Amino acid sequence: MEPTFAAALFSIALLLSNLASILLASLKLKRAARIASPAATVPPVSIVVPARGVEPFTEETLERAFSLDWPRYELIFCIAHADDPVVKSITTAMARFPAIRARLLVGDDRISGNPKLNNCVKGWEAALYRWVILADSNVLMPSDYVQQLMAAWRPDTGLVCSTPIGSRPEGFWGEVECAFLNTLQARWQYAGEALGLGFAQGKSMLWNKPMLDANGGIRALAAEIAEDAAATKLVNRLGLRVNLVASPFEQPLGRRTLGEIWSRQARWARLRRVTFALFFAPEILIGAAPPLLLALIAAADAGVSLPATAIAVLVAAYLPECALAWVKGWHLSLRTILAMMVRDCMLPAIWARGWLSGAVDWRGNVMTIQTKAVAELEETPSGA
Template sequence: MTVGLAAVLAFCLALILLNLASVGIALWRTWPRRRPYPTPAPAPGVSIVRPLCGLDNFIEETLSSSFTLDYPNYEVIFCVARANDPVVGVARRLIAQNPRIPAKLIIGDEKVSANPKLNNCVRGWDAAAHGLIALADHNVLMPKDYIQRMLAPFKPDVGLVCSMPLGSHPQNPWAELECAFLNTFEARWQYAAAAAAGGFAQGKNMMWRKEVMERGGGVRALAAEIAEDAASTKLVHAQGLKVALVDSPFEQPLGRRSLRDVWMRQARWARMRRKTFPLFYAPEIFAGAAVPAFAAAYAAHLADFGVAAAALLVAALWHVPELVLAKIAGWHGSWRMPFMLALRDLMLPVMYLDAWFVDDFTWRGTQMSVREERSGAS
């Protein structure tokens, strides 16, 4: 065996073992619980701020889940930028149908950045009555123990608890492709990053101790970065505190997606990760199966072995543990998922290069750029 062949095989093996380690961490964090999360006594008050914009798939289900939480002391604050947004009628009807839950709708945003979502949250944050505030996107489907699961990771050294989105209810193959990105790729690697580097915020669900945010300059300070979750991570770490993740992510029902939808969303997130944490983004090229499969193919070529067989073997060693993780965790699975995992990993190197060279993107009709110092979206 030549030195070059040995080096390529060692590189390939190291990436496979790293991938298996990330699967193991995710399995440990998402292993199904036998008992529901308990409600602390006394139960601290929680304000749930949900920025709204437009009528997404499953909007009735996701917003109505705000009112079915098994928790004794919380309020719901819906925020929408424009009075003519069609989601206003949905929010008002749900508030009227659930009078036992303190809830309000705030119309009109405050322009603190180029980020429409952050602008939409500011007045809701200011109106929150409690010392624990959850910023939750409108497309999050909240389980009944949502608050308990967000409260569970809080320790004295934790300033912020987050949950990444978990893709569910896909209604076409491209939505299943998004599940392949969100679930066994992004959620898994975020758990691994938290174990290795202390945790990074994800803007889909963020529960704050209000005093932590205020010490860092308040909610308007999140305009300091292109993404409010990146700004949140830095604000918390600057105080010597950690960002913690829930043990099992909350669902985002997807419905139907187009390939363009999936590409634009994932490319946007990649560009923002590159902008806000470039040193952590740099090794992402090794997070998918494409690089180790190529390395295995090259090693097979050097050894005069079957190139295609070597690449397929590495892909199987990479993707079968992902499928096992999804099965055990109860995440979406179907006969299409092995093909979606392969397609995802073929897209990842292109997306990786795109993130280094492309700065502009469109988010909900707003033209934005990672070149701007005070903007964001997630």
């Protein structure tokens, strides 16, 4: 096969796979719509919320958590240190909504190198009910939050999750964060579920507590550095499925910086690399950069206009992404396509960073992300 033809064919194949992932995701995703109020007989739910620090939307996310349309639920807020500034926000919200059972637990159970999981342990063990939701503090819960999670549970389900959908970005880097979260990461996660490859996402996780407790409890999620990776493997090992909610939940972003985006994406890349290396390896082919480069190589060799080729590839890559966001009611703006282009320029560097060792930052916590085998080797005493 001639190199020119091979490059053109590979470019087309990548663009078609990009389009296929968007179509698959669109089949699983539904535009946000209000679910009817539940019957009084629905089971009670415990919602465990690990928190650290005050964020721009903390007051709003707390108010939403206390305003859910579910007959009986408890909120268990978990913080590692009593001097955390978020304590004041939480106690104020608890005082404003005395009708909702809520507790604030303080302590740091070091069961893993994952600070969020360590923070959740005390909440899980204190939960009163058989249905437990682990919910990040920056999730903007809709009033039917519990209904949507429960609606995704099936007889063969082991876990229900939701990936975050970015909203309300401020500034250009907030737009880039939206481009990462929405039409890239959420899209591929839902496409994976459509293919029977459901992966857990730690933003919102609905567990049947007796089921998980019978298989090691929350401490079993310390088997991997990422609790969602450990959850995925545990559920698959039990012959059950990870399901995603039909309409993923919103995460308001506010202002972001390039450094914040790089730190977060590099951390997630490294986590995917050490937990699911076979799925991570092909990520170098995601985004518009690989098909664009291949198409330009083929066009240059064939004497075809390079600007026209570039425009054709970018339209084929980004128009379906924008259509997905528009159809599902996600954030779109005049800067969206430029943000997607910047995102795709960052993807190869982020992928390369995923293969490198070294410490990464998680909200002020320095984490050394490595494979389980390496960790066990380093923990083995010398001479053992």
